[in-house]
Amino acid sequence: MSVIAEATIPSAAFELGQILRVEGPTQVTLETMVPLGGRPTPFIRIRNDARESFERSVRDHPSVNDIQLVDTHDDETLYSLDWEPSDASLLRTIPDLDAVLLDATGDAEAWCLELRFPTHEALSSFQDYYVEEDIDVSINRIYNPTKPDADPWYGLTPPQRETLADAVEAGYYSLPRQISTQELADSFDISDQAVTERLRRGISTLVRNTLLVDEPDE
Known part of the structure; x- marks a missing residue:
């Protein structure tokens, strides 16, 4: 694990x-x-x-x-x-x-x-x-984020989880998209490339620590 x-x-x-x-x-x-x-x-x-x-x-x-x-x-x-x-x-x-x-x-x-x-x-x-x-x-x-009582953030850094949460709440992943990358970046006072990278790394971390993990032993 x-x-x-x-x-x-x-x-x-x-x-x-x-x-x-x-x-x-x-x-x-x-x-x-x-x-x-x-x-x-x-x-x-x-x-x-x-x-x-x-x-x-x-x-x-x-x-x-x-x-x-x-x-x-x-x-x-x-x-x-x-x-x-x-x-x-x-x-x-x-x-x-x-x-x-x-x-x-x-x-x-x-x-x-x-x-x-x-x-x-x-x-x-x-x-x-x-x-x-x-x-x-x-x-x-x-x-160990796979345990029921583990840290709830699955390895995300504070900036990653804040950006991901705000992106979801603001409709960044909605269809149609309700907020642009630049608008999301402006809310954090960073560049659009930086916010895109932060989202990418955050999603990658979530997948690695939730989906790409070994099944716990019985």
């Missing part, structure tokens, strides 16, 4: 956090991970007011081949990162443990990760890994 863990890791102890250095209150959001050429390729979203220093800092990192601008809208920019993760990279280890990275958001101090493991044994293997590697990981919460 699957289990979800919410963890915090210092930016300096996380390879991607070392690369994606930001200043002050700026946050970096890992939108998705695409396996290209045998390595995980991150897509990252950041506010435009931090764009110049962010690009310069990322390009200066020795493991980075290139950072490419994918799209920019209003005050947000989406990048793809071409990098060479080390063999000991946490992002390489996560798939090796059959885990799925559901969400990742970081700032100058720490990254918050949400991970889905197929079993409690897989989660234990992950914990053994970071203890053995002396990585300072704090597990904030562990829950």
Whole structure:
């Protein structure tokens, strides 16, 4: 039976956090991970007011081949990162443990990760890994959304569940549609692409944690 863990890791102890250095209150959001050429390729979203220093800092990192601008809208920019993760990279280890990275958001101090493991044994293997590697990981919460008394949000982050709920209530999924993507985005003061991505990831998380789960043992 699957289990979800919410963890915090210092930016300096996380390879991607070392690369994606930001200043002050700026946050970096890992939108998705695409396996290209045998390595995980991150897509990252950041506010435009931090764009110049962010690009310069990322390009200066020795493991980075290139950072490419994918799209920019209003005050947000989406990048793809071409990098060479080390063999000991946490992002390489996560798939090796059959885990799925559901969400990742970081700032100058720490990254918050949400991970889905197929079993409690897989989660234990992950914990053994970071203890053995002396990585300072704090597990904030562990829950199994398939249990009757489990967390009711099925792994959704607060922004995802708020956006999904508002979208349904406002008629975004009605036929005909009663609110546009741009109008929904304006209500959250984010770009239309950002709200579309938030909805996509929220729906994906719901499906993974409700439909794509093993049947509980009798």
